[in-house]
Amino acid sequence: MIQLPDKFMEKMEGLLGDEYRAFLKSYEEDRALGLRINPLKAEPLEFVKNSPFLLEPVPWASEGFYYKAGQRPGKHPYHEAGVYYIQEPSAMAVVELLDPKPGEKILDLCAAPGGKTTHIAGKLKGDGFLLSNEIHPARAKILAQNVERMGISNAVVTNEDSQSLSLKFPEFFDRIVVDAPCSGEGMFRKDEAARLEWSPDHVAVCARRQNEILFHAAEMLKPGGTMVYSTCTFSPEENEQVMEGFLLSHPDFSIVDRGKRPGLSPGMALWSKTGSEELKKTYRIWPHKSEGEGHFLAVLKRGGEAGPERKRSCPSYLKDKSVWKEAEVFLKELLVKPEVFTDRKEYILFGEQLYLLPPEMIDLKGIKTVRPGLHMGTIKKNRFEPSHALALCLKKEDVLQWADIPSDHEDMMKYLKGQTLSAPFSWPARLEQKGWVLILTDGFSIGFGKLAAGILKNHYPKGLRWM
Known part of the structure; x- marks a missing residue:
């Protein structure tokens, strides 16, 4: 069994009571593995019918599916084509509760490595504006890479702290995700570093940081807008109690009841300092009750109505x-x-x-921008x-020249390794003149090639090539 911190186990036994043994037993089981189909590339149910993997639906995510250990979807050409995003199943609940709509302006404030961002982008369907921010430079680069891989055209990736962004985007966004940095208790089953880093003091530090991030996030939400606060921890100090403190200092916000959701348990007011009944409208995902790691979620609504758009540079x-x-x-x-x-x-x-x-992006001056x-x-x-x-x-129907190489064809392996392809070609293609060609695999765009004299020169990026 995984070695859990002693003080953490004492704390969880006090919180869970009779459920503690079932909770502890969940750490002896294999964790659930999930992927989320990218609707910018594929219709989820159609993809599942012809998928090379055995997939079962995640109950709280319309585009989410469990896959079995050993299937390795991350090593398939579809992954490189951005057909799906490999994501912990519990994390998929965040954007489902956010419920973004095409045409809206959305902020993913703590966005790396990109699970929520790419989920939001799929819901926007290319219509609207998505700002994805990550404070850590190295993680912001990974975020930008995932935005690119998933074929997202309407997102900007920034590398800022929440206060700096709030000064640039006051009351700008229709919806905001705050997937806050936390003590990571819900990830103990999969993340040894989180277990080693955990302590009661670390929990307290995280709670202070979460309060600060939420304060600045609130400044960027339009009146009438929606914000989802989430963590992957069990600590009430980082969950219900953070919500409680936020609501006391922001009377124009309230927690929204999204009703019963399959696999999501209601929050418990008795874990808060005041026992507020409103906290029962929050959600938790428990590893002993659902196929997913630990998660906390709260949907917040800001009162009032949005006024006319401000003039912005x-x-x-x-x-x-x-x-x-x-x-x-x-x-x-x-x-x-x-x-x-x-x-x-x-x-x-x-x-x-x-x-x-x-078109909705404002002046970039003063914003550390990774991907504008x-x-x-x-x-x-x-x-x-x-x-x-x-x-x-791009899609096949967008271009005049294309080559569709089956994912299991040796030429696709050659392409992903950066090798040149030579005629005669044995896969469907429309190659009418020399020049640029969109390369696809089973209909999904995966990169460019350049045709000249029966040779298809490889333009798959060197940093992405398979060994």
Whole structure:
């Protein structure tokens, strides 16, 4: 059995009473493994019918599925194509409770490595604005990589603290996720580092940090907006008691009752300092009651109605048409409807890198930005080279030239290893002239190639290539 901290076990026995033995026994069992289908790439139920994996639905997540140990979906070409995101099943409940709608402006405040962000993006269906923030630079880069892999075109990734963001985005967002850094008690079954780091003092430090993050998150939510607070810990100090303190200091917020949800247990007011009945509207996921790790969730609503949009400064969009010329030529040569991109004005240049920003993004000045929007490609002298991110957000019907290599074909393994492919080709393709080609696997875009004289040159990024 996993070695749990003694003080943690004492604490949990006091909280759970008669359920403690069942809770403790759950640590002898294998943890649940899950993946979430990306609706920007595939219709979940259709994918499951033809999936190479044995999948069972996660009861609280419409796009979530359990998979069996040993199936290794992370080592399949579909993973590289962003068809799904491997995610702990309990974590999928957060965005389901947030319930984002296309066209809304959403903030994922503590976003790395990207589970909630990519879930939100799927719900937005490319319509709306998503700001994904992560305070730690290395984790922010991982977050940006996952945004790219999942083919998300309407997200900006920033690397800021919550206070700095709140000064830039007052009352800006329709919905906010605060998946707060916590003591990680709910992850003890899978994360040895969390077990070794745990202490009562660490719990207290986390609670203070969570209060600060929530305070600044509240400043960024529009009146009438919705915020979900979540942790992957059992500590009432980081859950019910944080909620209690927040509600006392923010009387314009209240906890929303989303009703009974399969697999989610109600919160318990007796674990709070005051025994507030409102805390029964929160949710918990217990490893001895559900197939998932420990989680706490609360849905908060801000009172009032949003007023008219404030006038905000826009970024300085690209004005030098000579810089844009080569990119425009590329788009017209590759795309069936190039106007989807050529009619847009929200382009900026970072050095040689061309980005298309979401129209709702405000001036970038003063914001540490990792990914300002969709990376279109690199502009060099008299040449434009499209990005891997652009390939991943395109579909077969979007392009004039494509090659669809089956996921189990040896040529797909060659492609993922960065090797050149030579004619004659034995898979479906539309290759009518030399130039750029969208590479797909079983219909899912996975990267670019460039055709010349019967040779398909590989443009799969070197840093992603399989060994």
